[in-house]
Amino acid sequence: MSDSRTRLDKINARIRNNPVLSLLIAVSTVVIGLSTFTSATRNLMELFSSAEQRPAINGLWQAQVSYDWPNADYQESFNFAGSDKQLYGSASFTRSVNGILEGEVVADTVHFIIKTPESSGSEPIREAIHRYQGKIVGDEIKFVMQTEGSYSAHVPIEFTAKRSSNPAVQPAPTPN
Incomplete structure (x- = not known):
């Protein structure tokens, strides 16, 4: 007479009849589960901790x-x-205070635009767009500013902004 049990049935019967083997499989399953969970948790924590922090550029x-x-x-x-x-x-821009538009800080770079009105004789007023891109290095930002949409062509302007050591200093008012 042949044994009608499948190979899987035979393995299950051996495991059930051997308590040491059953305990070893259960402990192994728990260890593998904890290891996987711990590894996933560590990777998740590294993802959040390695996210770049915004440079402290707020202020004047x-x-x-x-x-x-x-x-x-x-x-x-x-x-x-x-x-x-x-x-x-x-x-x-030329001491006239303008709101920052489309501003963003990514890693150690900052970029934004401002818009200013520009006139030329009897011509209608145009809106000039000034695009700023800067690299933050400590208490300095090395900027390149490009202007578009004005009456005359302009080359990119390079300059360095420094953190104001006097918080009471405010931007100059717009001249009348």
């Missing part, structure tokens, strides 16, 4: 900017605020 910054037209040296102010990647605040 000052820069001496030489624009690309004659006698165009201005002390400009940048007042940054925000959290995570978000950046808002104000930036002066």
Whole structure:
């Protein structure tokens, strides 16, 4: 007479009849489960802990900017605020304070735009767009600013903004 049990049935019968083997399989299953859970938890924690922190750029910054037209040296102010990647605040252009648009901080770079009105004689007023991109290095931001949409072509302007050591200093008011 042949044994009608399958190979799987035979293995199950041996495990049930051998308590040491049953205990070994149960303990192994628990160890593998804990190891997998611990490894997954560690990987998840590393993911959150290795996320880059936003540089501490909130506050007032000052820069001496030489624009690309004659006698165009201005002390400009940048007042940054925000959290995570978000950046808002104000930036002066020829001492006129403007709101920051489309601002973002990613790792050690910052970029934003400001818009200013520009006129030329009897021509209608145009909106010039100034795009700023900066690299944060300690208490300095090395900027490149490019202008588009104005009446004349402009080359990119490079300058360095430094954190203001005097928190009472405010951006210059708009001249009348």
